[in-house]
Each structure stands twice: as structure tokens, then as C-alpha cells.
Amino acid sequence: MTPLTGYLLVAALLFAIGLAGALVRRNAILVLIGIELMLNAANLNFIAFWRYGPHPEALTGMMFAIFSIAVAAAEAAVGLGLVIAIYRHAQTTDLDKMNRMKG
Amino acid sequence: MTPVFYIIAALTIAGGLAAVLLKNLVHAALAVTVAFGGLALLFLSLDAQFAGFAQILVYIGAVAILIVFAILLTHGSDLPEDGVFSKTWLVGLVIAAGIFAVLGWAVLSSASGLSNQTAVPAVTVHDIGIALVGRYVLPLEIVALLLTAATIGAVIVAMHEKDGAK
Numbered sequence: 001m002t003p004l005t006g007y008l009l010v011a012a013l014l015f016a017i018g019l020a021g022a023l024v025r026r027n028a029i030l031v032l033i034g035i036e037l038m039l040n041a042a043n044l045n046f047i048a049f050w051r052y053g054p055h056p057e058a059l060t061g062m063m064f065a066i067f068s069i070a071v072a073a074a075e076a077a078v079g080l081g082l083v084i085a086i087y088r089h090a091q092t093t094d095l096d097k098m099n100r101m102k103g
Numbered sequence: 104m105t106p107v108f109y110i111i112a113a114l115t116i117a118g119g120l121a122a123v124l125l126k127n128l129v130h131a132a133l134a135v136t137v138a139f140g141g142l143a144l145l146f147l148s149l150d151a152q153f154a155g156f157a158q159i160l161v162y163i164g165a166v167a168i169l170i171v172f173a174i175l176l177t178h179g180s181d182l183p184e185d186g187v188f189s190k191t192w193l194v195g196l197v198i199a200a201g202i203f204a205v206l207g208w209a210v211l212s213s214a215s216g217l218s219n220q221t222a223v224p225a226v227t228v229h230d231i232g233i234a235l236v237g238r239y240v241l242p243l244e245i246v247a248l249l250l251t252a253a254t255i256g257a258v259i260v261a262m263h264e265k266d267g268a269k
Contacts, residue, residue, distance in 0.1 A: 001104055001214070002104075002214065002217070002219050003104060003108070003219070004217050004218075004219055005210060005211070005214045005217065006104055006108060006112070007108075007145070007149070008210040009207060009210055009211075010112045010115065010116065010145070012203055012206035012207055012210060013116055013203060013207075014115065014116065014119050014138075014142075015202070015203075015206065016199045016200065016202050016203030016206070017116070017119040017120055017123055017199070018119065018123075019195075019198070019199040019202055020123060020195060020196055020199035020200075021119075021122065021123035022195075023189070023191075023192075023194070023195025023196075023198060023199060024123075024188050024189055024191075024192040024195040024196060024199075025123065025187060025188065025189065026183070026186075026187060026188065026189050027128060027179060027183075027187065029128060029170060029173050029174060029177065029179055030122075030123070030128065030131060030187075032170070032173075033122055033123075033131060033132070033135050033170065034122075034123065036135070036162075036166060037119050037122070037123075037135065037138060040138075040139065040142050040158075040162070043142070043146075043154075043158075044142060044145060044146070047145075047146050047149050047151045047154055048149060050149075050151065050224075051149040051150055051151065051220075051224065052217070052218060052219055052220050053218055053220065054218050054220060056220070056224030056226060057224065057225070057226060057230075059226060059230065059231065059234050062151060062153070062154060062226070062231065063231075063234065063235075063239050063242075065146075065151070065154050066153070066154060066157060066231075067239075067242055067246055069154070069157055069158060069161050069162075070161070070246045070249075070250060071246065071249065072161075072166070073161050073165055073166060073250070074249055074250050074253035074254075075253075076165075076166045076169055076170075077169060077253050077254060077257040078253050078256055078257045078260065080169050080170065080172070080173040080257070080261075081256070081257035081258070081260040081261035082260055082261075083173055083177060084173060084176050084177060084260075084261040085260050085261055087176070087177040088263070093177045093179060094183060095189070096189055096190060
């Protein structure tokens with residue numbers, strides 16, 4: 001197994017764990033944690049391909065990972081703000097109990 | 104494939120699994136911090152020092168704190184009496200396992216065709232800074248705008264509603 005394959009398999013496993021967390025947990029905060037794990041797994045792929053790719057001096061994968069980290073930070077702030085707003089409105093963060101769109 | 108890689112990978116995967124499986128939200132937030140730290144170590148082991156330290160600063164320094172604050176503000180540390188997993192957990196598990204099977208199959212079956220440069224890339228933080236204000240200056244400005252808008256938006260969304268202002 002080459003190093004690149006190892007990193008890609010770790011990223012795939014982490015993505016699957018994050019997806020499972022986003023799909024099976026009831027708490028909205030845990031769903032956001034799962035999404036963060038999925039974003040991080042994608043970042044690991046970018047960095048691994050940058051490191052073992054033919055042109056690391058072009059910095060493409062590295063730049064994509066850095067911008068992805070910045071966008072993920074914005075996503076986390078807005079997502080957790082939404083969770084807090086919904087909690088204030090419905091007094092719950094249980095996604096199974098949020099079954100209506102009317103306020 | 105060095106032993107260091109296996110240790111860091113095991114730490115990261117264990118942190119991710121614990122974050123998804125632990126019942127108490129505070130424990131899950133701690134576990135996801137371990138997973139973020141493991142990912143930062145993986146970035147460092149890939150000779151991406153800038154991304155590794157950015158990961159530590161942004162994820163452990165900001166996102167983990169945000170998650171803890173959200174748990175605090177939503178009383179998330181109280182355990183729900185009817186379980187932490189959704190009614191459709193089996194479907195979610197099957198989908199995640201299927202995605203992992205497809206990704207793993209794709210990686211393993213294309214392993215021989217993947218490029219494998221062993222030379223350490225001679226990229227310094229100086230090069231990254233020059234690239235950020237040169238070729239990537241437009242995305243950088245857009246990210247700055249996005250972060251400003253997201254911060255203001257998050258504050259407005261989470262701000263307390265005044266009575267009668269709905």
C-alpha cells in the first residue's frame with residue numbers, strides 16, 4: 001500500500017463516519033459535527049493529492065484546502081447560530097421533533 | 104507507510120467514531136476536537152505545515168469552542184430520555200457503509216494509477232503568502248467578504264427576538 005492510498009482510505013473512512021453521524025443522530029449539533037468531519041475528510045484528500053501529485057509547487061490542492069477551512073468556519077458559525085435560533089423557537093434540538101415548517 | 108501514520112490515523116478515526124457514538128454531547132465535542140487534532144497531525148505529516156497549523160487555529164481554536172457554546176446555550180448536555188439515535192438510524196448506517204465501500208473500492212482499484220511523488224515539496228509559507236496575494240487574490244477577497252457576511256448573519260440569526268417583532 002502506497003502512502004497516498006493510506007491517506008485516501010483514512011479520508012474515506014472519516015467521510016463515512018461523518019456521514020453516518022449526520023444521518024443517524026437526532027441532535028442538530030451532532031449533525032453539524034458530522035458535517036464538519038466530512039469537510040475535514042475532503043480537506044485531507046486535497047492535501048494528500050497535493051503532497052503526492054506531480055506539481056506540488058503549483059499549490060492548487062493546498063490553496064483549495066485553506067479556502068475550504070475558511071468556508072467551513074463560516075458554515076459552522078451560521079449553522080450553530082441557526083441551531084440556537086431553532087432551540088429558542090421550539091425548545092428542542094431534536095431533529096425528529098422538528099416536523100413542521102410553520103412557525 | 105510509517106508507524107507514525109498508523110498511530111495518527113488510528114487516533115483520528117477513534118476520535119471521529121467516539122464523536123458520532125458518544126451519548127453525552129460534551130464528550131462528543133471533546134472527541135471531535137481529538138479528531139480535528141489528529142487531522143492537523145496528518146496534515147503536518149504530509150509536509151503541509153501551513154494547513155496543519157491553520158487547522159489547529161480554526162478547528163480546535165474556533166469551531167470546537169463554537170460547538171461547546173452551542174451545547175451550553177441549548178442545554179445539550181441533558182441526555183434525551185428516548186435515545187440519541189434517529190428512528191431511521193439503520194438506513195443512515197447502510198448509506199454510510201455503502202458510501203465507504205464505494206470510496207474504498209475506487210481508491211484500491213485505482214491505486215496503481217495514482218501518482219506517487221516521494222520528494223518532499225519545497226514549499227514555504229512565504230510561497231503560500233505570495234500565491235495568496237498573487238494568483239489567488241480574488242478568492243481571498245471573496246473569502247474575506249464571506250466571513251464578514253457569515254459572522255454578521257450568525258449574530259443576526261441567533262440574536263434574541265424582541266416581543267412582537269415577529
